[in-house]
Amino acid sequence: ALERRYAVIVAAVGVLILTGAMMQSGRLRYQFFPQVEGNIGFATLTMQRGVPIERxxxxxxxxxxxxxxxxxELDAEYPGPSIFVHTFASIGEQLSRDGPPSSGGEGGAHIAEVGVELVGSKFRDLTMEEMLIRWRELTGSVPDAVELKFGSDAFSAGEAINIVLYGTQNVERLAQASAMVKQFLATLSGVSDVADTFRAGKQEVQLSVRDSALPLGLTQIDLARQVRQAFYGEEAQRIQRGRDDVRVMVRYPEAERRSLGSLEAMRIRTRDGVEVPFGAVADAEVTRGFASIERLDRHRIVTVTGSVDRSVATPDQIIAEFKAWAPTYRAVYPNVKFGLGGEQEQQSEAASGVLKGVGMAMLLIFVLLAIPLKSYSQPLIIMSVIPFGTVGAIMGHLLLGWDVVFFSILGMIALAGVVVNASLVMVHSINVHRDEGLALGDAVRSAAVNRFRPIALTTATTFFGLLPLMAEKSVAATPMVPMAISLGFGVLYSSIMTLFLVPVGYLVLEDIAALRNRILHKGEEDEEESDADRRNPYGAKTRPTV
Known part of the structure; x- marks a missing residue:
């Protein structure tokens, strides 16, 4: 390897290129957060607001x-103890995922949730995702359901698909754009439970003042106040009764407040005290209001959400397809913009922070190596094995069938501070042997032979120490497994590269230094010859003739 050192470097660079190409081609997928399936599957139901609880x-x-x-069906397919533990439901609020029920969030007769608990993943062959798919198919369509979502994530970084639409104050326009986006997402493989946050509220009566009533001095506020006083009441006085205040409200009798006919029969008083029929000065329209109005940076928004079967596609792939389709959407709704939330938002925030931290960490490692070595080039040799730790981490994910996730990236970053240890000791050993008087080639060979056993032993102990975590199947350990794979396989591969690449890199660095010295010495010799020619323009043995 030392005699063919340039071929070794070319081969190493080729491995880096092939690994990067494998990631770019999608043969090994990347997603921000792993799908951590719990033992409980949830079916979350949202009905139309105002529906009777019986429905x-x-x-x-x-x-x-x-x-x-x-x-x-599952008891028939899987003989032995049932994998079902029990089924439970809640109407009026969602079931608690962890701990006691929460008092916050949306509630009401239109909200319900059903849960199915299975035995632990170690005791069943059926995955929770497969169970949810079959449960969804058996459920079919639910009448009057606005949204029905099936999920089992023990914890996540947010919705896999979260597209925020904004740019216009016209809610109907936003709703139409949302329908178009949902229709497209529903066509993508692996996407399910597509919904949006546009919800029609309960039925309400919207009042408006007619133009013919404006000369009478009647305003929208006057109309609303008088209708409220008639049907809700106006506080006339308060009576102290013990520690409580009793409010005395003045309003229409109950018999005159039961139907909209009472509204049409009421009379509206103008500012002059004249009472006119309601129908002469106002219009009443029965419609549905908004269940909620969401705003972001003063923009009214509608959010489209969806779930992704990560065995079929990743959220990044779905978002990439949506962005490729986005020009079609913009051609129809040019004023409606979109942004990304949920998991994609968390990913971008985490990536920006990690990039800054990695840059600072690499700089500090370089400084800490350059000071004791008293060299600017030798730290580069030591740090050259860091990318190959990443290669080992990626190969480990490929061998074990894991996707590369954000926790894998954190493991690769931690790996950078580990893999330089063996390289540092190797370079230090070469320097010591050269100080003892050995020739360059002998010093490199001797250091590589002497450091082989310590590097091999430390690598083996690190790798086998991480094996139990790599093989762990529990839900709690799922986020840590990719990190352990990155550390274990990264240390394994980078240590192998240390035994080859560091000695080769040291010799290449000496070759560069020797080439630089030859160029400098040749320049000095040419300059000396030029000086001699200027002192004796006729040459050393030529004398001018008289």
């Missing part, structure tokens, strides 16, 4: 019936 109960019964049918 929500019927929908919950349909979902629970599908779960029981799935229970029977």
């Amino acid at each position: 929500t109960e019927l929908a919950v019964a349909q979902i629970q019936d599908a779960a029981e049918r799935l229970h029977a």
Whole structure:
């Protein structure tokens, strides 16, 4: 390897290029957060606001019936103890994922959730994702359901698909753009439970003043106040009763507040005290309001969300396809812009922070190496093995069938501070042997032979120490497994490269130094010859003739 050192460097660079090409081609996928499946699957149901609770109960019964049918099918397919633990449901609020039920969040008769708990993943062959797919198929369509989502993530970085639409104050326009985006996402493989946050609220009566009432001095505020006083009431006085205040409200009798006919029959008082029929000065329209109005940076927004089956596609791939389709969407709705939230937002924030930290860490490593070595070039030899630690980490993910995730990147960053140890000791050993008087080639060979056993032993102990974590199947350890794979295989591969690449790099560095010295010495010799020619323009042995 030392005699063919340039071929070794070319081969090493080729490995780096092939590894990068493998990541870019999609043969090894990257996603920000791994899918951590819990042991409980949830079916979250959202009905139209204002529906009677009885209709929500019927929908919950349909979902629970599908779960029981799935229970029977799985018991027939998997003999032995049932993998189902129990089924439970909640109407009015969502089930608690961890700890006691939360009092925050949306609630009401239109909200319900059904949960199915399975045995631990170690005791079943069926994955939670496969169970949810079958449960969704058995449930079918639920009448009057606005949204029905199936999921089981124990924890996540946010919605896999979260597209925020904004740019216009016209809510109907946003709703139309949202429908177009949902229609496209529904066509993509691996995408399910596509929904948006545009929700129609309860039925309400919208009042407006007619133009013919404006000369009477009647305003929208006057109309709203008088209608409120008639149907809700106006506080006339308060009576102290013990520690409590009793409010005395003045309003129409109950019999005159039960129907919209009472509104049409009421009379509106103008500023002059004249009472006119409601229908003469105002219009009333029965419509639905908004369940909620969301704003971001003073822009009204509608958010499109969806789930991704990560065994089929990653959220990054889905977002890439959406961006490729975005020009079609902009041609129809040029004023409606979009942004990314959920997991994509968390990913961009984390990536920007990590890039800054990596740059600072590499600079500090270089400084800490350059000071004791008293060289600017030898730290580069030591740090040259860091990219090959990344190669080993990627190969480890490929061998074990894991996607590269953000925790894998953190493991690669931690790996940078580990792999330089063996390289530092190797370079130091070469310097010591050269100081003892050995020739360059002998010093490099002797250092490589002497450091082989310590490097091999430390690498083996590190790798085998991480093996139990790599093989762990529990939910709690899932985020840590990619980090362990990066550290274990990265140390293994980078140590092998240290035994070859560091000695070769040391010799190449000496070749560069020797070439530089030859160029400098040749320049000095040419300058000396030029000086001699200027002193004796006729040459050393030529004398001018008289």
